[in-house]
Amino acid sequence: MGSIVLKQVTKRFGDVEVIPPLDLSIVEGEFVVFVGPSGCGKSTLLRLIAGLEDVTSGTVEINGQDATTARPAARGLAMVFQTYALYPHMSVRKNIAFPLKMAGLDQAEIDRKVNGAAQVLNLTDYLDRRPGQLSGGQRQRVAIGRAIVREPMAFLFDEPLSNLDAALRVNMRLEISELHQKLATTMIYVTHDQVEAMTMADKIVVLRDGYIEQVGSPLELYNSPANLFVAGFIGSPKMNFIEGAEASKHGAHTIGVRPEHLVITQDAGMWQGTVGVAEHLGSDTFLHVAVDGVGTLTVRAPGELALRHGDAITVTVPGDKIYRFDRDGSAVR
Amino acid sequence: MARSVTPRRKMVVTVLAWAVGLLIFFPILWTILTSFKTEADAIASPPLFLGFDWTLENYAEVQERSDYFRHFWNSVVISVGSTLLGLLIAIPSAWAMAFVPGRRTKDVLMWMLSTKMLPPVGVLIPIYLIFRDAGLLDTRTGLVIVLTLINLPIIIWMLFTYFKEIPGEILEAARMDGATLWAEILHVLTPMAVPGIASTLLLNIILSWNEAFWTLNLTAAKAAPLTAFIASYSSPEGLFYAKLSAASTMAIAPILIMGWFSQKQLVRGLTFGAVK
Numbered sequence: 001m002g003s004i005v006l007k008q009v010t011k012r013f014g015d016v017e018v019i020p021p022l023d024l025s026i027v028e029g030e031f032v033v034f035v036g037p038s039g040c041g042k043s044t045l046l047r048l049i050a051g052l053e054d055v056t057s058g059t060v061e062i063n064g065q066d067a068t069t070a071r072p073a074a075r076g077l078a079m080v081f082q083t084y085a086l087y088p089h090m091s092v093r094k095n096i097a098f099p100l101k102m103a104g105l106d107q108a109e110i111d112r113k114v115n116g117a118a119q120v121l122n123l124t125d126y127l128d129r130r131p132g133q134l135s136g137g138q139r140q141r142v143a144i145g146r147a148i149v150r151e152p153m154a155f156l157f158d159e160p161l162s163n164l165d166a167a168l169r170v171n172m173r174l175e176i177s178e179l180h181q182k183l184a185t186t187m188i189y190v191t192h193d194q195v196e197a198m199t200m201a202d203k204i205v206v207l208r209d210g211y212i213e214q215v216g217s218p219l220e221l222y223n224s225p226a227n228l229f230v231a232g233f234i235g236s237p238k239m240n241f242i243e244g245a246e247a248s249k250h251g252a253h254t255i256g257v258r259p260e261h262l263v264i265t266q267d268a269g270m271w272q273g274t275v276g277v278a279e280h281l282g283s284d285t286f287l288h289v290a291v292d293g294v295g296t297l298t299v300r301a302p303g304e305l306a307l308r309h310g311d312a313i314t315v316t317v318p319g320d321k322i323y324r325f326d327r328d329g330s331a332v333r
Numbered sequence: 334m335a336r337s338v339t340p341r342r343k344m345v346v347t348v349l350a351w352a353v354g355l356l357i358f359f360p361i362l363w364t365i366l367t368s369f370k371t372e373a374d375a376i377a378s379p380p381l382f383l384g385f386d387w388t389l390e391n392y393a394e395v396q397e398r399s400d401y402f403r404h405f406w407n408s409v410v411i412s413v414g415s416t417l418l419g420l421l422i423a424i425p426s427a428w429a430m431a432f433v434p435g436r437r438t439k440d441v442l443m444w445m446l447s448t449k450m451l452p453p454v455g456v457l458i459p460i461y462l463i464f465r466d467a468g469l470l471d472t473r474t475g476l477v478i479v480l481t482l483i484n485l486p487i488i489i490w491m492l493f494t495y496f497k498e499i500p501g502e503i504l505e506a507a508r509m510d511g512a513t514l515w516a517e518i519l520h521v522l523t524p525m526a527v528p529g530i531a532s533t534l535l536l537n538i539i540l541s542w543n544e545a546f547w548t549l550n551l552t553a554a555k556a557a558p559l560t561a562f563i564a565s566y567s568s569p570e571g572l573f574y575a576k577l578s579a580a581s582t583m584a585i586a587p588i589l590i591m592g593w594f595s596q597k598q599l600v601r602g603l604t605f606g607a608v609k
Contacts, residue, residue: 052505073511085506089524098520099510146510 002028002063002153002186004049009058011044011210018044019210021058026154026188026203031180034190035197035233036207042190043158045207049188050156051075063153073102078147082159084139086131086146092118093127096145103150117145137168144179154186161196173199194234198222206230228329231256237286239323240297252324252332259286259300261321269314271297275307289315361585368392368578375574391579399562401583408558408584410473411548412541415480416534419488422481424530427492428518432501442493445486453483453546464551471553479551480541487540488533495529496522528598535595542588559584 004026011019018041026032034042047053049060051072059068067075078099086095096117100110118124121141131139140160147155157176161169177200180187191197197204198218206213206221206229214226218234225231231239239256247255273291280303287299287307299315307313324332366382367375374385395401430438460479461470469475499522507521523530545560552561563584566577592599 050509052508072505072508077509079506079509081502081506083500083502085500085502087503087507087521087525089527098507098512102511102513102516146506150510 004154005061007059009048009060010056011048011053012056022212024205024212026186028186029184031187031200031202032205033197033201034205034207035194038192040207041210042207046156046158046188046190050077050079076153077156078150078152079156079158080143080147080160082162084143086139086142088131091128091130092123092142095142096149099146099150113149117149121145136164137172140164140172154188157187157189159190176200195236206233226331228254228325231323237298242294246294250322250324253327254325256323256325257317259298261317262297262299262315264299264301265314265316267314269316272314275309275311275313278307278309289313364578365582367574368582370575372573372575391575395576395579399565404557404559404562407473407556408542411476411480411558412538414477415484415541416537418477418481419485419537420530420534423485423488423492424518427489427496428522430493431496432504445489449486457550470551471556473556475551476548476556479547480544484537484540488537491533492529495526499525532598535599539588539592
């Protein structure tokens with residue numbers, strides 16, 4: 001139950017190829033995150049799986065059965081939209097009950113399931129309200145409630161948290177993760193936020209221009225990015241890239257160093273530079289250090305650091321923390 | 334962008350708005366006033382505004398001479414019937430154009446609107462002949478059909494603009510939730526578009542109620558609505574302004590009252606999309 005396999009799937013809108021031939025398999029129970037910059041095709045890919053868009057060629061298999069031409073509802077998937085997409089003219093209860101009503105369940109069964117879902121999602125007190133009377137977080141929970149009552153084979157989330165404020169986003173992120181633990185159902189989650197991807201995923205699919213750049217667990221992507229794009233996309237702040245002579249020393253066209261791997265040393269060290277901007281976050285300080293012949297490096301330093309604009313410092317990175325890339329941007333291992 | 338509205342400016346605008354409003358309303362007011370005059374007062378020169386002998390004679394005579402309620406009932410059947418039939422066709426069409434547009438959707442919409450630019454008299458003869466052969470002359474069914482066709486472009490356009498405002502994701506959610514196409518239109522789209530559908534309905538009833546070209550040309554006695562009722566006072570034995578006015582007042586009163594009660598809905602509907 002809940003495995004999804006895409007075979008040579010493509011999608012064209014007119015003359016524009018949004019998804020070039022693509023293969024992907026998602027194992028039952030996995031939390032898979034599609035991540036990438038906007039316009040990378042991640043939402044389109046999700047919609048192809050949902051059946052809201054037709055594939056141009058290729059096959060979509062759900063649970064080992066060809067679902068390429070199946071209606072969205074027949075695929076046994078539930079979707080949570082970025083805009084929640086609640087029915088504004090129905091109460092919360094009716095919103096959650098809608099898929100069950102469409103499935104033709106009897107009223108007692110519907111009531112039982114709706115009440116159960118409302119309890120799980122802390123919505124019991126709001127069942128008779130309209131979506132317009134709810135906060136953003138509550139609306140999102142209703143949307144999730146509408147998805148879980150169907151007991152789908154897989155959940156599809158299309159940037160569900162991007163309309164929420166930062167604090168709420170962290171809460172909902174945890175709630176969705178907990179939901180996944182509890183239900184152990186396959187979940188596919190689309191986001192452009194790499195923090196969401198890293199914190200929630202069992203498996204991350206990094207997309208660019210419709211191509212899959214890399215598939216792997218969050219730590220695999222962090223520790224051994226397949227190319228410059230993935231290296232730059234995963235991790236915050238972004239990885240420092242250095243080209244030229246400094247890179248040649250390590251036998252690469254480009255080397256990458258993560259801000260958190262740069263160590264500030266008193267005198268001896270790899271690179272000497274001056275502090276430009278120091279961003280004090282409390283827990284951390286991000287230093288932007290100008291190094292001659294290398295460029296500006298972002299360095300992650302402890303929070304309470306008495307360095308100021310113009311101070312001279314030396315930074316060093318352990319040899320095994322240097323990522324090497326060839327001329328095409330692929331990782332050199 | 335705070336634009337300061339000075340009291341003076343506000344006064345000028347208010348006076349201007351009233352002036353325009355009265356100018357537009359004056360002919361109707363004059364008709365109503367004339368309907369209470371004697372025939373002699375009605376053609377008096379200089380015209381009498383309020384200082385005349387008020388009389389209900391005209392109404393009594395009009396009522397005696399022709400069957401107001403039969404015409405009224407025909408008007409109701411024709412305007413409500415054509416509007417409902419129109420909505421039945423227009424809701425699915427507007428759905429298709431708003432949510433699954435094709436490459437030619439814009440052109441189709443323009444083409445439909447272009448039919449409104451054709452002078453009706455240009456197709457009077459073919460339609461008259463078709464109606465004659467189909468036995469639809471002077472029938473309410475015939476008028477319902479022709480008025481539906483005439484107003485359909487407007488109904489579709491209005492609904493289309495409304496539906497455009499409804500986020501497609503909500504309909505997709507319904508599709509994911511297992512709604513069939515009809516369930517989607519019936520349970521999700523239509524209830525959400527109720528304000529739009531209501532103002533379209535109202536506007537169309539008004540348009541059909543007042544339509545005078547086809548209703549006059551395709552009816553004789555049986556199916557004649559109120560427009561024909563008015564017209565019957567403008568001809569045979571010369572003009573009788575007071576009686577004609579009384580007939581007009583009786584004919585427009587129902588729709589005027591309906592318009593008055595629904596004006597909020599109408600204004601909201603007509604400015605929808607333009608003002609958010």
